[in-house]
Amino acid sequence: MMKSDNLQNEIEERIESLGGIVTKIVHDIRNPLGSIELITSLLRKELNNDSDKQRLIDHVIYGVKNIDNILSNLLHFTTIPRPKLKKVRIEDVLNKCLDVLSYTIIKHQITVIKDIPQNLRILCDETLMRQVFVNLLLNSIQAISSGGVLSVRVSEDEVESGVEINIKDSGSGISPEYIERIFDPFFTTKNKGTGLGLTIVHNIIKVHGGSIRVQSKLGEGTTFIIRLGLLPQTENAKRAQSLQLAAGGFNTVGGDFYGSNYTSGR
Numbered sequence: 627m628m629k630s631d632n633l634q635n636e637i638e639e640r641i642e643s644l645g646g647i648v649t650k651i652v653h654d655i656r657n658p659l660g661s662i663e664l665i666t667s668l669l670r671k672e673l674n675n676d677s678d679k680q681r682l683i684d685h686v687i688y689g690v691k692n693i694d695n696i697l698s699n700l701l702h703f704t705t706i707p708r709p710k711l712k713k714v715r716i717e718d719v720l721n722k723c724l725d726v727l728s729y730t731i732i733k734h735q736i737t738v739i740k741d742i743p744q745n746l747r748i749l750c751d752e753t754l755m756r757q758v759f760v761n762l763l764l765n766s767i768q769a770i771s772s773g774g775v776l777s778v779r780v781s782e783d784e785v786e787s788g789v790e791i792n793i794k795d796s797g798s799g800i801s802p803e804y805i806e807r808i809f810d811p812f813f814t815t816k817n818k819g820t821g822l823g824l825t826i827v828h829n830i831i832k833v834h835g836g837s838i839r840v841q842s843k844l845g846e847g848t849t850f851i852i853r854l855g856l857l858p859q860t861e862n863a864k865r866a867q868s869l870q871l872a873a874g875g876f877n878t879v880g881g882d883f884y885g886s887n888y889t890s891g892r
Contacts, residue, residue: 648700648701649701652697652700652701655693655697656694656697659690659693659694659697662686662690663687663690663691666683666686666687666690667687669683670683670684670687708833709750709751709754709830709833709834710751710753711749711750711751712749712750712751712752713747713748713749714747714748714749714750714752714755715744715745715746715747716742716746716747716748716780716789716791717742717743717744717745717746717780719752719755719756719759720740720742720759720778720780720791721742722756723756723759723760723763724738724740724763724778726760727760727763727764727767730764730767731767731776734767734770734772734773734774735772735773736767736770736772736773736774736775736776737773737774737775737776738775738776738777738778739775739776739777739778739779740777740778740779741777741778741779741780742778742779742780743780743781743782746780746782746789748789748854748855749855750834750854751834754830754834755830755834757826757827757830758827758830758831758852759791759793761823761824761826761827762793762827762850762852763776763778763793765823765824765850766793766794766795766797766848766850767795769795769797769798769847769848770795770796770797771797771798774795774796774797775795775796776793776794776795776796777792777793777794777795778791778792778793778794779791779792779794780792787855788853788854788855789853789854789855790851790852790853791851791852791853791854792849792850792851792852793849793850793852794847794848794849794850795847795848795849796846796847797847797848798844798845798847799842799843799844799845799846799847799848800840800842800844800848801844802844805840805842808824808840809824809825809827809828809838810825831852831854834854834855835854835855836852836853836854836855837852837853838850838851838852838853839851
């Protein structure tokens with residue numbers, strides 16, 4: 627166990643040292659990339675009456691956005707975010723994430739089962755936590771065939787003073803040999819994507835002092851299990867302070883972690 631922990635620490639130190647290099651490379655690539663997107667968008671407007679050429683330009687714009695998404699994931703992966711902690715109701719955060727994905731859920735005729743107690747509060751960065759849940763929910767949705775079931779269950783552990791969030795899908799499941807690698811950087815079972823989505827999720831949960839694991843059985847689906855600290859109705863100021871101090875040593879990534887730069891990856 628000690629050897630494994632030392633190896634993990636060494637990997638994290640090397641990743642952190644890459645942060646500055648990656649930030650500069652991303653900046654240097656994004657400058658011309660922004661120009662390409664601007665020029666192609668203007669050109670598209672000029673070709674108002676030529677749908678064939680507009681479609682070709684749309685492919686270019688899509689490619690530019692895809693590259694930008696990859697750059698964002700690289701940036702988020704190598705630079706651990708410093709969370710801006712506040713009290714939030716876990717029910718509100720999860721409902722917002724489900725609302726964002728409602729079109730996809732309806733399109734694939736997925737039944738959503740929710741079991742979320744009211745007024746459970748946690749101390750977290752809501753923007754980062756929304757990225758976590760959108761990523762996990764989208765992974766589950768993509769694993770489900772039309773007419774499948776997605777369940778979101780939250781329970782309180784009063785003994786451990788924590789909250790457990792289970793996101794379960796009725797998909798085909800994950801092969802046992804892949805389970806141990808599911809949070810590894812650049813690992814993916816998909817034909818497209820960077821394989822960084824779940825690594826970023828893992829990093830965000832970790833910086834919040836929580837844990838995430840996965841259970842899966844072929845033919846029966848997959849469950850992601852997240853554990854986070856529970857915030858009592860009377861806020862535990864000491865816990866808040868310790869979490870802030872723990873996060874203080876990490877580099878900060880600018881920008882919103884939730885929105886157009888989001889990409890999923892299992």
